[in-house]
Amino acid sequence: MPYVRETAGKGGHADFIRNPDVQDFLANCDYLREPSDDEAKELASRFMRAPMGKPPQLPRYVVASDASKSDAPINDKLPSTQVGFLKVSHVLVDMLRYADLIDPINRFVDPFKVAEMHRSASPVTFTMPGSNIRYRGINNVRDGFRRALFDQLSLDRSESQTGQSLAHILVALNGNNLSLPACPCCGSRPGPTFDRVMLLRHCEACDAKVYVTDFLRLHEGISDFGDNSSAMTRMMNAVEHVMLAGFILHVFDTQPQALSDIAFILDGPLAIFGEPAKLSQRLQALIFRVNERLTQLGLKPMLVLGLQKTGGVMNHALLLERFLPDGVLRIIDDDYRNQYITGGDSPTENFGNETYYGQDFLFKTERGRIFNFAIPYPFQDKTFGGGGKAFAVAKVELARYGALVERACDLIRHFEMDLYDNALVPVALAHRHASISLVPGGKVLDLLVRSGLASQKGL
Ligand SMILES: [Zn+2]
Incomplete structure (x- = not known):
């Protein structure tokens, strides 16, 4: 998905909003309004300078994932008989070889080399029964x-x-x-x-x-008989995170120290919605456990990064963009989110308590591009200080994230130089069905091992 910046609505949409009945209706509603110039300037002043590693703190490998799905009728004459098809793709980027992908003169991504990577792609697919399908009798x-x-x-x-x-x-x-x-x-x-x-x-x-x-x-x-596409969306979301967990678990079991040098990038928030939401707590606990272990080993924690191109935080950022100086960052605390992004009238004690396992940040790079990224909460669970409000306060204390915020910014800056399909290269590659499918214990792990991470064992 490209970084689409939809600000103006289509003509039809504007006409509909101008309809007097709709205007009357809106007069009786509270909703989030665009901040005034003065408000926006005030908000912009609450951003801090984005941290920067000198030199940049970059991982050795990046694993990016993306998922797609379709729910299609099995044939045109049976529009209500559907199968669901889900595809999760992963790409492994060796940062030392990454430079080969980029033309040193114009910094364009070499399409032939990308095509070569894609030829070896084998995304993991899942086929599911949709409405009106009886599976296995x-x-x-x-x-x-x-x-x-x-x-x-x-x-x-x-x-x-x-x-x-x-x-x-x-x-x-x-x-x-x-x-x-x-x-x-x-x-x-x-x-x-x-x-x-x-x-x-x-x-x-x-x-x-x-x-x-x-x-x-x-x-x-x-x-x-209903439309089961929202269940497929939930499944896509859940499977992508279970696969992330699988990858982390397998590397953790065989060579935990390797995780310190791998960054995982997911396309979307660090959250699991709907029925499988409980999984988000498991992901949070796993990542916390891994990072505790890496700290014990004297190694830096692994970086898991959620990148969001659309949604409330991005919409808000685009309204604010022209007031923000370059190279600034803000952690999105719940008060800020409730007041300017979600506009919730009766906000919960802790935003995303059942669904999120990562904290959102807004980052405007030194080159002027806006990113909404997320880093896992550095807690085993959400019970800190009794949970609720106490957790909401603790999760936005920047010091708890250590160098991870700086490393996230460095990684984004590094890839931002060579946007591909208007997205960070690893994400774009994953989106284009990846060069290598990631299966737990599978190819990516084998490749990591072969490319020398194994030799770091015992470091
Ligand atoms: Zn029973």
């Missing part, structure tokens, strides 16, 4: 979807056939003991418990098959 779409999710996530997609799957990662993220609060079929409590061996169980009450992947609760958004 199961008599309703919802249970068919549950089964398909289990089948797709328990496939070992690694090149070396390690026997590990995304379903195993779900168990690992839950401390190797994943309990469902209730059976998804009959609702009896508690539901079955899974471990690394048992990924499928029968409910003690109703004897229905229950899958470890029911933990994601994606099926709750599925109906027999």
Whole structure:
């Protein structure tokens, strides 16, 4: 997705807003308004100078991911019979070789070399039953979807056939003991418990098959005849983060020190929405645990970066852009967000309490480009100081992020020089279906190992 800057609406939209009925209606509503020039200047004064490493603190490798999906009718004559198709792509960028991609004279990305990278691409795909599809003879779409999710996530997609799957990662993220609060079929409590061996169980009450992947609760958004595209969006979001977790876990188990030199870039916020939101807490805990370990080893923490090109924070930033000097940064605290971005009348005690695992920042580079990035909360969970408001305060204390903010800014500056498809190169490459598919324990790991990270073992 390019960095689209949609400010003016289409003609039709403006006409609709000018309609007197709509104007009357709006007169009775409170909504977020564009800040006045004076307000914008005041807001701009609350930004700080963006930190900069001298020299820039760059990782050795960057792993960027992106996901796409489509929900298509299986044929034109059956418009309400759909299958969902999901694709997650990863690209590994070796920072030492990155320079080869760029023409040294005009700094354009060499399209031939990019094409070469793409030829070796094999993104991971998931095919799911949509409305009106009965999977494996199961008599309703919802249970068919549950089964398909289990089948797709328990496939070992690694090149070396390690026997590990995304379903195993779900168990690992839950401390190797994943309990469902209730059976998804009959609702009896508690539901079955899974471990690394048992990924499928029968409910003690109703004897229905229950899958470890029911933990994601994606099926709750599925109906027999309705449009199931929002469930597919949730699944895309969840799978991308589970794959990130899988990659981190595998490198962590084999050579934890390598993680200190890898930056992960995700296209989107560090958050998981809807039914699988609980996963966000697991991601936060995992990243915290890894970084604690790296600190014990005397190494710098790994950088996980969410980059958002659209959404409320970006819309706000674009309104403010011309008032902001170059090279400034702001951490988006909840008060600021509630007042200027979301305009919530009764804000929650902690923004994104159920969904977010990373903190948003606004960054205007020295070259004048705006980025909304996120870094994982440096906490095991959200219970700090009793949680709620206390966590909301603690999560925006810059010192807690150590050098990660500076490293994030350095990484963005580095890639900003050579925007490709108007996006940072690794993100653009991932979006274009990636050069290398990342499967837990798979190719990217093999490549990392082969390219010499293994030799760092014991550092
Ligand atoms: Zn049951």
